[in-house]
Amino acid sequence: MRVLLSTYGTRGDVEPLVALAVRLRALGAAVRMCAPPDEEFAERLAAAGVQPVPVGLPVRELMRGKTLPSATELARYRNELVETQFDAFPAALDGCDVVVAAGLGQVAARSVAEAADVSYVYASYAAVHLPSPHHAPPPRPGWPEPEAADNPTLWESDARQVDAQFGEALNTRRAGLGLPPVSNVRDHILTDRPWLAADPVLGPWQETPGLDVVQTGAWTLADERPLPPDVAEFLDAGSPPVYVGFGSMSPAEGVGGMAVEAIRAQGRRVLVSRGWADLDLLDDGDDCFAVGEVSHQNLFRKVAAVVHHGGAGTTLTAARAGAPQVVIPLQLSDNPYWARRVAALGLGASLDAPATTVGSLGIALTTALSPETRARAKSLGSRLRTDGAEVAARRLLERRR
Incomplete structure (x- = not known):
């Protein structure tokens, strides 16, 4: 089995997929991973035996200031990332049986997988990123904070903001792939059966109509390096x-x-x-x-x-x-x-x-x-699980059977 993993972000976004990759390789799968081109990520993936596919700008460049980039700059970065993903993903996905995308920034992954008839899984590292009346959407840098008080209305506003940022670019690219347009970009990315890579004690999912969430546990590796x-x-x-x-x-x-x-x-x-x-x-x-x-x-x-x-x-x-x-x-x-x-x-x-x-x-x-x-x-x-990456890896392998 060949698996493509994809994320864009800081170390906290990359490390869980590295853990999943290690577990997949131990079970006999071949793994490549789309990640930011920062040198430390390339070295981390190489050490784990994972083929790196650099996508987007180095993240350290975006995070080096005392403050985040302006709203205008963030909008430009996001649009450029979508274009870069659509350009890079077809080759990265070649020969793969499934793609696992983590993070809202993975706008292109599902469409490229759909065009290639490859299975697609979306994964979140925290329940708060998945729409639910039990919590409000997380803050999204560069986007205005909505004024509504109730969570369902806040999530509706969140969906409109995602559409405003990504809708035109996504549907233009989907048309080029011969795919129909989508009307809700966020829910298209998430699917109605997302995976939640978070510990069920520390960050549990509360049942929500319309979402069949698979909570695998957090994706981590043991790190027994001695202290300096x-x-x-x-x-x-x-x-x-x-x-x-x-x-x-x-x-x-x-x-x-x-x-x-x-x-x-x-x-x-x-x-x-x-x-x-x-x-x-x-x-x-x-x-x-x-x-x-x-x-x-x-x-x-x-x-x-x-x-x-x-x-x-x-x-x-x-x-x-x-x-x-x-x-x-x-x-x-x-x-x-x-x-x-x-x-x-x-x-x-x-x-x-x-x-x-x-x-x-x-x-x-x-x-x-x-x-x-x-x-x-x-x-x-003492109650937290350590097998989340193993659970997720085995579920991925079972999808092919």
Whole structure:
């Protein structure tokens, strides 16, 4: 069996598909993957034995600023990505039996698969990306926030915005492939049977009419890389520190520094992850240490708490490690959703990023560092599944039988 995987985004978008690819290859499938052309992604795929197909602009270029690109720039990037996908996907899909697309940006995948008579699966990493009366749509950068109060109306508005962005380009390309037009681009991409690659305890799906969601569990791999010697030395030199990191994102102005100040006020040491923003939060104090690329699975088992932006991967890794969390979500994608889930499950606290202060961070840290929160975090961590990628890989293989 040959499988094409496709996504476009940061590491949090790419890593789940890498996990799925590894499981598929172990079951005998051949895998290639459309991903951003960033060097680190190409190296990651090569190490996993997956043929990379670079599509779109390097993501680091889009994320390197302190703020996101303007609405006009984002609209241009999105339109260019659709054109690039339609140009690249036919060759990438050649000889494949199924394509798995993850992320709304995968506008072309279903149409190219349809034209080639290839099976298509859409996957989401968080329930909030799938339409349901139980939650509102996630924030979409560059698009105006609708003013409606009820969730169904908000989802209707979301569909109209997706149509306005992608409808003309999609249907023009579909006509060129001899395919009929679609009237609802978002639901066309999602299908009525999407897969949800999220842990059913941490991020459950609530039944919704019209969507037959297959929740496989999160797609992850074990990462038992030993910690670098200098990191291990810092950890051994005192009490467990509090980790601060924002992954591929840049935190709101001043938030990183406020986090360090608030952690120190609690009498805790600080471990800062530089991330894509290359955070520089260090001073001359020996209670603060910076780390680069490390195994978060190993590291989070050794920290007192994790302060982060609410990415799906970071939230899951901290939860599995039994580490309490303080989430300062960007108003972007699923970050606010995971912040709400952390608070609802009693795993820590969440804050409103623009309104965050040293004082509010101190209150959140007091909650996260309490014995009660740590006990809940450890208890929930033992209930989370680790077989999501295996479940998904086997389901894909069964589709061909």
